[in-house]
Amino acid sequence: MAMTPPNEPQVPDPQGVDVEPADLDGHTIEELSDYLERGQKPADATIDDSPGCQIALAAISRLRAVSRTFLESDARDEPDQGESWVSRILTNIGLDARAGRAIPVSHSAPTAHLTLTEGAVRGMIRAAGDTVDGVLIGRCHLDGDVTTPGEAVTIRVDASVFWGERMTQAAARVREAIYSALLKHTELSIAGIDVYIHDIYLSGTPLSGDVSDEIEKP
């Protein structure tokens, strides 16, 4: 399936809330990971009052829960290997949690200016994908003009699966979970959901490869 290049004009919503589109309200993913490690103490209002930081913290928590067994194994066997794939997913969590573009929500009132941040939608997509057993979402893209109602949008997700999972079935479950969440929360016109499985983890060690499993329009 041909892809539309990501279109992310990182501009704040002029009519509404001044969300910071291009970063995590001044924080790095490493700072958030450390904050979680400390049990979120002492409380940091600039993190606690940032939706992007909260999205990232939730994703890091899920990543830690899923990868704990593998990380323990890696720590014994190949510490650098385990660190690298977790670091890669952490970096992607940070990128996806940025507020990004404003996705409109319809309302008949002329005074209404209702939007979802792209970061909120990406976070929701990541959370939906992570609910599928044996799968970790790496990166999530919304390809197309999400700022214009009715414009076709393609969801592109990079995922990893653990050894023993059937890729086609895992990809189908990811697609179903994501599509269901998008229908529930957004008014986006979904043209397709492409799931790219980049890595297969065997006891924490990714097998290199780029196995694409594209799923056509629902």
Add this chain to the structure above:
Amino acid sequence: MSKTIALSEQLTDLVRAVPGVIDVYSAEPALAKVVNAVVGMVSDDAGRTDRVRVSADDGGTAVAILLAVDEEASAADVCRRVHDAVEGYLTELASSSDSPTAVASISVTVGRIG
């Protein structure tokens, strides 16, 4: 307490009570948040309840809200419910005021789902 801050507090409480809303964030610009956080360290200001941004000029009252929505609710539906609750409140307020102010805009942004 200024009228604007008082209204912001009332609207913050109102929005928090809308089904599906799980958090209301400060809708101030990022720089102002940092300044407030720093000031909060020395003045115990961290628990501010005026999280909805309210501004008023000749065009009327403008309201901006940044919130988190429960995963179980529809984010788009919650957005509309919040708008309608705020619009109803402001309309009622205007009807009981000697100098009613028009509603210029109500901006609702969902920054987090679940």
